[in-house]
Amino acid sequence: MKCLVVDDSATMRRIVLNALKSIGMTNVLEAGDGNEALQVCDGSVELVITDWNMPNMGGLELVRSLRGNPTTSKTPILMVTTRSVQEDILQAVEAGVNGYILKPFTPQVLKEKISQITAVA
């Protein structure tokens, strides 16, 4: 499965990459913000894992852009963030996020969420 990890923190990208590797996902692209993500995300990407708070273009805006593009409108999107206020969750749902993981997470939680959203999508 081809996956795109979007986070402005190089540390977090490596952590997510390691977690994905530990569950057998090795075909992974990286982007440092929403703008970079839009440049690399095409129809071949089967899963997007994105942070919320990023410079230039944040995760929520990225999700809206992806959902507005017919090529990526159905791509499963997992938001991985520190934001846990109810209003934020509802905004993410409205934008079209398929799953939502709170940082810090374990590889097990990541695996479960990926299984959930990719099985249905």
Next chain:
Amino acid sequence: MISPAEGPGGPDIKTLAAEIHETMALVDQLVREVKVGAEAHQLQGRLVELATILTKRPDLTILPGLVVRAYSEVTDALGGIQRSREAIQHYSFERLQRSHAKLSEVTNVTESATLELMNGLDRALALIDRVGAMTPDNADAADAIGSLRNEVNELFGHLQFQDITAQQLAGVGSLLEDIEARVKAVLTLFDAGSRRPAAAPTAGLAYNPDASFDDVRGRQAAIDATFATRRGDESGVAP
């Protein structure tokens, strides 16, 4: 024949008219001077009148002294404001800036250290893979190697602390920036054209100032419940 403008033995009419005109101009000038003199006299009279009042009202003679004292006190107050301003500049503003710089330094140092730790963990994982390849038929060794790999992966996950603390520090840094701007506004309060500090931007932040390690499991459960409710099923997936 005598010209109508001149009589016999006297000045001619033209000369007489000129003299009369000159005389009238002199009279006009005299009248103006008399008026000015009268006004000056009037002013002098008023001054005398005021002096008389002051003589009769000795309490009013303190007025000039009061003005001088007030001026002196205002000057002292302005000096105090200047000293306060210097103290704020020295102790608050510069200290805030130093604190802000320190926070950035802490973030950079922890990020570097975390990346070094990750490099070490990557090397450890490579070694684990090598050891695993050396003992393909040993079930006990495979179990131990699997457990070791899980431990290292767990350690990777714990390094998320760096991202979360970096966001928290960014939040504090932003707060310090806001306070700096306000202190600066106080410092320029008595300068010409001083302005109110602009409100700190809150939208589109590259960090979450509320990032926390508290009760992650409980909050994740609440998020899952919200997703389930909003999506209308238990999968948390868009319909």
